[in-house]
Amino acid sequence: MATKSKSSSETPPATKIPISKTSPATPRVSKLSRGVAKSETDSPSPLQSTRASAERSPRPAVSKPTVDRRSPKTSILAEKPAPSPRGVQKASELQAQLTALQENLKKAEEKLTSVEKEKEKAINDLKEAQKLSEETNEKLREALVAQKSAEENIEIEKFRAVEMEQAGIESAQKKEEQWEKEIEAVKNQHAADVAALVAATQELEKVKQELTMTCDAKDQALTHADEATKIAETQMEKVETLTAEITRLKGLLNAKFESEADQTNKMMSELNLQIETLKSEATQSEKLVSELKSEIEMLKSESQETDKLVSELKSEVEHLKSEENELKSEIETLNLELRKAKVYKEKLGHIEASFEELNVELEAAKMSESYAKSVMEEWKKKVEELDLQVEEAKRSERSASSSLESTVKDLENNNRLLRDAETELSSLKEKVGLLEMSNVRQKGDLEESERALQKLKLEASETAKKAESLKNDLEVVKEEKIQALNNEKLAASSVQNLLEEKNKLIIELETSKDEEEKSKKALESLASALHEVSSEAREAKEKLLLNQSENENYEAQIEDLKHALQTTNEKYQNMLDDAKHEVDMLMNTIEKAKESHKSTESEWKEKETELIGCVEKSKEENDSLQKEISKLTNLLQETEKEAYDSNEERTHIKKLLKETESEVSYLKEVLGDAKGESMNLKESLMDKENELQSLDQEITELKAREVESLKKIEELTKLLEEKSAKPTVDENEDATDSEKDYDMLPKVVEFSEHNGDAKTEQPSKETPVIENKSKEFEFKVDSTAKDVNGEHKDSEEVEFKMWESCKIEEKDLSPERDETVRDESFDDDVDSKTEAGEGYDQVNGTENVENGASSPSKQDSHVKKKKPLLKKFGSLLKKKGTSNTTPK
Numbered sequence: 001m002a003t004k005s006k007s008s009s010e011t012p013p014a015t016k017i018p019i020s021k022t023s024p025a026t027p028r029v030s031k032l033s034r035g036v037a038k039s040e041t042d043s044p045s046p047l048q049s050t051r052a053s054a055e056r057s058p059r060p061a062v063s064k065p066t067v068d069r070r071s072p073k074t075s076i077l078a079e080k081p082a083p084s085p086r087g088v089q090k091a092s093e094l095q096a097q098l099t100a101l102q103e104n105l106k107k108a109e110e111k112l113t114s115v116e117k118e119k120e121k122a123i124n125d126l127k128e129a130q131k132l133s134e135e136t137n138e139k140l141r142e143a144l145v146a147q148k149s150a151e152e153n154i155e156i157e158k159f160r161a162v163e164m165e166q167a168g169i170e171s172a173q174k175k176e177e178q179w180e181k182e183i184e185a186v187k188n189q190h191a192a193d194v195a196a197l198v199a200a201t202q203e204l205e206k207v208k209q210e211l212t213m214t215c216d217a218k219d220q221a222l223t224h225a226d227e228a229t230k231i232a233e234t235q236m237e238k239v240e241t242l243t244a245e246i247t248r249l250k251g252l253l254n255a256k257f258e259s260e261a262d263q264t265n266k267m268m269s270e271l272n273l274q275i276e277t278l279k280s281e282a283t284q285s286e287k288l289v290s291e292l293k294s295e296i297e298m299l300k301s302e303s304q305e306t307d308k309l310v311s312e313l314k315s316e317v318e319h320l321k322s323e324e325n326e327l328k329s330e331i332e333t334l335n336l337e338l339r340k341a342k343v344y345k346e347k348l349g350h351i352e353a354s355f356e357e358l359n360v361e362l363e364a365a366k367m368s369e370s371y372a373k374s375v376m377e378e379w380k381k382k383v384e385e386l387d388l389q390v391e392e393a394k395r396s397e398r399s400a401s402s403s404l405e406s407t408v409k410d411l412e413n414n415n416r417l418l419r420d421a422e423t424e425l426s427s428l429k430e431k432v433g434l435l436e437m438s439n440v441r442q443k444g445d446l447e448e449s450e451r452a453l454q455k456l457k458l459e460a461s462e463t464a465k466k467a468e469s470l471k472n473d474l475e476v477v478k479e480e481k482i483q484a485l486n487n488e489k490l491a492a493s494s495v496q497n498l499l500e501e502k503n504k505l506i507i508e509l510e511t512s513k514d515e516e517e518k519s520k521k522a523l524e525s526l527a528s529a530l531h532e533v534s535s536e537a538r539e540a541k542e543k544l545l546l547n548q549s550e551n552e553n554y555e556a557q558i559e560d561l562k563h564a565l566q567t568t569n570e571k572y573q574n575m576l577d578d579a580k581h582e583v584d585m586l587m588n589t590i591e592k593a594k595e596s597h598k599s600t601e602s603e604w605k606e607k608e609t610e611l612i613g614c615v616e617k618s619k620e621e622n623d624s625l626q627k628e629i630s631k632l633t634n635l636l637q638e639t640e641k642e643a644y645d646s647n648e649e650r651t652h653i654k655k656l657l658k659e660t661e662s663e664v665s666y667l668k669e670v671l672g673d674a675k676g677e678s679m680n681l682k683e684s685l686m687d688k689e690n691e692l693q694s695l696d697q698e699i700t701e702l703k704a705r706e707v708e709s710l711k712k713i714e715e716l717t718k719l720l721e722e723k724s725a726k727p728t729v730d731e732n733e734d735a736t737d738s739e740k741d742y743d744m745l746p747k748v749v750e751f752s753e754h755n756g757d758a759k760t761e762q763p764s765k766e767t768p769v770i771e772n773k774s775k776e777f778e779f780k781v782d783s784t785a786k787d788v789n790g791e792h793k794d795s796e797e798v799e800f801k802m803w804e805s806c807k808i809e810e811k812d813l814s815p816e817r818d819e820t821v822r823d824e825s826f827d828d829d830v831d832s833k834t835e836a837g838e839g840y841d842q843v844n845g846t847e848n849v850e851n852g853a854s855s856p857s858k859q860d861s862h863v864k865k866k867k868p869l870l871k872k873f874g875s876l877l878k879k880k881g882t883s884n885t886t887p888k
Contacts, residue, residue, distance in 0.1 A: 164424075164427060164671075167426075167427045167430050167431070169423075171422075171423070171426035171427075171429075171430075175419065175422050175423075175426075176419060179415055179418075179419060183412075183415065186408075186411075186474075189478070189481070190408060193481055193485065196485055200492055201394075203492055203495060204390065204393075204394055204495065207390065207495050207498070207499060208387075208390065210499060210502060211383065211386070211387060211390075211502070214383065214502055214505065214506060215380075215383060217506065217509060222373075222376060224513065231520065249348075249541065252541070252544070291539065291543070335576075337543070339583060343583070343586060343590075344536070346590070347590065350590070350594065354597060357601065361601075361604055364608065368608070368611055371615065375615065375618055378622070379505070379618075382622065382625055382629075385629065386498065386625075386629070389629065389632050389633075389636070390495075392636055393632070393635075393636065393639075396636060396639040396640070396643070399643055403643060403646045403647070403650075406650065407477050407646065407649075407650065407653075410650065410653055410654075410657075411470075411474055411477065413657070414470050414653070414657065417657065417660055417661075417664070418470065420664070424664070424667060424668075424671075425463065428667070428671065431671075431674065431678070434678075455670065459663060459666070459667060459670075462663070463660070463663060466656065466659075466660060469656070470653075470656070473649070473653065476649070477649075480642065480645075480646065483642070484642070487635060487638070487639060490635065494628055494631065494632060494635075497628065498625075498628070501621060501624070501625065504621070505621070508614055508617070508618070511614070515607055515610075515611070518607075
């Protein structure tokens with residue numbers, strides 16, 4: 001390839017050389033050879049040459065000066081001798097190679113362009129594939145994100161479901177055991193039903209096989225009947241041909257017998273002349289004897305007695321052969337032939353009568369065969385109808401089995417749904433119990449939840465009613481199964497009856513086949529007899545023709561034979577006696593044949609009577625089959641009605657299932673609402689537990705304050721006793737001072753509310769503050785006692801004791817005042833308790849004391865509790881003042 005590329009690059013200078021100088025073609029060869037030698041070392045690869053030609057590189061331009069430089073060498077070479085013709089051939093071959101190389105270059109350029117186009121297409125396809133892959137990757141990412149979110153949701157739902165299921169597992173297990181027992185019972189019943197169905201299907205398959213066998217037997221019987229009809233038709237045709245031939249033979253025989261009677265009368269007068277001619281005809285008589293032998297052999301097949309007669313005839317023929325000179329034997333043979341012809345006439349008469357009887361019998365057989373064919377066709381139709389009915393029964397059974405399976409599946413699904421509903425109901429009941437326990441503590445807050453529970457209970461009762469209805473449906477389905485089994489049993493009994501009838505039909509068919517075979521045999525025997533008679537008639541014809549030819553010869557020979565008759569008369573008389581004996585034997589055989597024919601006729605009549613009885617029986621069986629068919633049609637209609645009812649029940653069950661599903665979804669929603677409410681209640685319970693803890697802390701603080709308050713109460717009692725000992729004037733002043741102090745107390749309280757401490761007041765006002773603290777302690781003790789024990793009497797007892805400690809004198813207080821004091825204290829306690837309740841509601845309030853050290857909720861409660869205590873303290877001072885003023 002490198003040499004070719006170099007030569008292609010140097011083609012232009014090679015063409016220019018002969019134009020510039022008229023030199024021979026040899027330098028051209030030398031230059032080309034040198035160029036080839038150089039190209040082996042300096043030429044590029046073929047791919048580079050193609051690229052240079054395609055890209056129009058400057059290499060061929062450089063090659064031109066090389067050729068011009070070598071041009072002076074061409075002049076030197078021109079001086080050499082003329083070139084050889086081999087060089088010219090090489091140059092032509094090189095030019096052909098150059099043209100081929102140019103074509104290859106063009107093809108390579110076209111291929112390069114096509115390859116570039118394919119590359120562009122491939123690049124575009126790759127870009128499209130990348131885009132598609134990117135789109136698929138995005139879709140896959142989205143799908144993965146969706147899967148992750150779905151998995152998370154599923155896990156959350158699983159956790160929720162696990163939490164829901166854990167509550168109802170114990171109650172569900174017991175119910176599941178009960179349902180499993182019921183399901184096992186149902187499965188056992190279903191297994192028994194399936195076994196019964198399988199047995200019924202197997203029996204039906206057996207019946208099908210038997211039906212197919214009977215159909216095959218019927219087909220074979222029909223084929224045999226067709227063959228018998230064909231054979232009978234052929235035999236009828238043969239009988240017709242034979243009857244035609246027999247009529248012809250009768251005419252010929254009558255004419256021949258008349259002519260022979262005339263000839264015999266003439267022959268008796270010319271016997272002497274015919275004796276000489278009989279000698280020449282002795283040879284011909286031997287031929288006739290041989291023919292008679294053949295006829296005798298044919299008669300041997302009819303009876304054994306004929307064989308004896310043939311043997312005797314053979315012996316007589318041998319005697320006749322020994323007496324060749326005595327030609328009178330031929331006359332006796334002719335007489336015998338005449339007698340045989342008469343016998344043949346009689347036989348023909350009997351045969352014609354038998355043919356007529358056979359024709360009648362054949363017509364009767366044809367009628368019976370046509371009737372049998374019609375009966376067989378009817379049976380075929382009935383069998384086909386029975387097959388169709390059996391198939392329809394099978395289909396109905398299959399549909400019933402499929403409907404039973406579907407109903408069982410639906411019932412299983414219903415049982416599963418009922419189980420799920422019961423588990424949910426059990427969980428709901430447990431949750432309801434928990435909610436009721438919480439409702440005992442918080443009746444006012446959980447009235448709405450109680451209503452929801454009532455709704456749930458109503459729905460549970462409805463679901464229980466639906467479950468009971470489903471159970472009733474199950475019982476109905478079971479009853480329907482029992483009815484279907486009963487129907488199947490009836491169908492099996494009907495099938496058994498059909499099988500028995502089939503067996504009867506098969507037996508009858510076998511008997512009919514046997515009878516047909518017997519009839520065929522009889523027909524074959526008749527046909528053989530007809531063949532024999534026809535052969536005998538033909539032979540008689542031939543003999544008559546021979547006799548006619550011989551009679552002409554006998555007339556000339558009778559005159560010669562008359563002389564021999566006298567000598568042979570005695571011999572012939574003996575022979576005639578023997579022939580008479582043979583004739584008597586033949587007559588006996590004919591009588592026996594007649595008797596056999598009569599017996600066969602009687603047998604045919606008996607067969608006909610039997611066939612008539614069979615036909616009547618078949619009619620009766622047809623009537624019974626029609627009745628059974630009507631019963632089967634009624635059963636099929638009933639099964640169709642039951643299937644329709646089962647379909648309606650399926651639709652009803654499906655509706656009930658849909659309703660139960662909707663109710664279950666509603667129950668799930670209600671459960672979600674109840675869960676939300678239970679969560680709210682739990683939060684409120686947590687808040688109240690926190691409040692109880694805060695109250696416990698306050699109680700501990702109050703207990704600590706009790707000790708201090710008791711000390712302060714003792715100090716107050718001492719002070720009151722000292723004040724009671726003073727004169728009345730001082731008491732009045734003290735009353736006015738106490739009223740002033742009472743007026744100043746609210747200001748002190750207000751100052752304490754703003755500054756957080758009530759102890760920063762003047763020393764003159766310390767006693768009211770102490771008294772306020774004692775009253776505050778009394779109020780707190782009363783409120784805690786009431787909150788903890790829920791009894792008002794304890795609080796009254798505590799107040800009574802406190803008032804006893806605060807008494808000055810029993811004489812100064814009247815019972816009426818004591819009652820008023822108790823009533824006022826009770827009212828004040830009620831007011832304080834209501835305000836305390838409001839303080840409990842405002843535990844999480846937003847008010848804050850600026851300089852207080854305790855929590856804002858406690859400070860607010862203390863501030864609100866001080867107001868009623870101050871009122872109590874003021875009422876005590878007023879009562880004391882009134883008690884002091886009353887003695888005056």
